[in-house]
Amino acid sequence: MASQIQRKHRILCLHGNSSSAKILNQQVHRWPETVLEKLDLVFLDAPFPVEENPDFSEFTNFEECLAYLEDYMINNGPFDGFLGFSQGAMLSAALPGMQRDGLALTKVPKIKFLILISGGKFGGIKIGLPELTLTAFSVPLELPSLHIIGDLDRFRLESIELMEAFVDPFVIYHPEGHTIPKLDEKSLEVVFAFIERIQETIRADEARICLNEKSKL
Template sequence: MKFLCLHGMGTNSQILQIQLIGIINQLPQHEFIFVDGLEPCPPDPEVKSLWPGGPYLCYYTTPIPEHLEEAYSLVLEVMAEDGPFDGVIGFSQGAALAASMILQHQKDQPTAAPLFSLGIFLGASLPFDRDSTLARQSVVASKHQPSGYVGGKEEHDLLILQRYDPRTTSLRIDVPILHVAGKRDPFYQQSELLVGLCSADAASVIHDGGHFVPKDTHSTARIVRLIDAMVGRVQHRC
């Protein structure tokens, strides 16, 4: 299978390759294509200490319709040029972008083939809904919305897109998804809510760490095993 890989905010494709190396090395039969975001943004201090050279990139700085649409266009262009892709792997913002695009595709083309046949979301935040806007003050008030960089402006000064929430929408991702999340990740609650945005054909790996891809032998082996199982189910359906 061929996987499209989307990195987290303030990192880049090379960093994501390093983050995923333990998983990828055990899946040599698959192909992985990494896509850099086009927008520069400040890195997390820990990221900067581990990878001081940069560049530090993201797919969108501020979650407004124009920026999300530009991110969609970037990914769709890569899919048109280098695809077709069977699956998508996203970390943090990359996972949120992938989920947003899958849901948008289902809304726009409900009878079409899915955008991807399966997905792996690691350290994910909730995806933004391109079709709705929300006052920023309401987002800050939500316990499911950690603060963070949104283009260098004060967050409460912005009107940004609303995140999908399984408690307020009936829309569900209808392809198999593997969720990987850390109990100490500030986005852990959002990752849990994202599980609720998926159909019954979803699996989870929960580790004891923070906002990173787990590298311990047990977690890696379980992730690889669940990916193999998902791939097998998808191929069997085909």
């Protein structure tokens, strides 16, 4: 039991526009080892080439992207949560609602938490609304979420709007722009509090599953 409680949380990491799994890996590893040692991070390359000068008002290959994501999770999971940067954060943020509504990720375990960096909300400020995401934010999302928002980020308002779609979000503001920042002492306190929250959430979920299985015997 102790090993299960202390296990690392497996996280699928989605990069942003014109980026890659390798670049996101390098950026996230600017964080201190005291954080990284608690997380099992897996970085995934997007399946389609980026379109020139995207304005985020329309999204192509959306359903194909979701299918690619689910296939990867089936073959390489299970995963506990998502980390997304920029466009990767936009997609990550919508997945729990789509999964709840039976529109995506129906063959994999429930998403338990999110880390969203410089993200935005589908259907929000200057961001399009793919049909499958129409109801993704229809009710506040209650899973633990960590939002990292830059004061000079061009997506700052979008990130704040996204944060407001979650119940009791953890939030880190930093003085930089559209980037993955290093974590100062105050930010680290927020990160560790968030990790403690997701540990509690996963322990509670595992306990419920155990009780349900016992009741079937």
